[in-house]
Amino acid sequence: MFKLSQPEKDQVITICDHLKNLKYAKALPNAFTEHGAIMAASVLNTAMNDVYEMTPGDLVIGDIEYRFEPEKDPVKLVFSVTITNVSNRNIKYQSNVNIPQMSGFIDHADIKCMILKPGEICIFRGYGFLKRFDEKEFHIIPANQYFTIIATVSPPYPKTDDKYKITKSINVIREE
Secondary structure, X not given: OEEOOHHHHHHHHHHOHHHHHHHHOOOOOEEOOHHHHHHHHHHHHHHHHOEEEOOOOOEEEEEEEEEEEOOOOOOEEEEEEEEEEOOOOEEEEEEEEEOHHHOOOOOOXXXXXXXXXXXXXXXXXEEEEOEEEEOOEEEEOOOOEEEEXXXXXXXXXXXXXXXXXXXXXXXXXXXX
């Protein structure tokens, strides 16, 4: 990168119509050599395109936070899961949260595919309704019912080998 001289600046303004406002600039502009421009484009392109599938140790599941919203009918279990990229690479992964006691009639978060940059954090949010289907009627799940929130992070499909998955779970109870 180098600074243009005043005659070079005038020539660029004459040749390139889209830079006509540059003639009012007080400072001389910086410019890249052709080789420097190619190198800069190469670095930017590499940074944007180097995405790796998750391997063990790339990502960490942090806190699983939750709260009940008992004022809703039915009662709602709201959760959030923190996922952190602890590697020095852009990592592609999928995440899923499952609450086995709420299987069937729930509206919790589905699988999400994402890319995290090094050091970046993702907070994955969702919720479930505390209802259970019994024959043809819905029944509110009673107080003092235990639930398990299971967060799973794995490489994107079709690679679903369990050795690459990381899982964290917490048990929660709905108290009255």
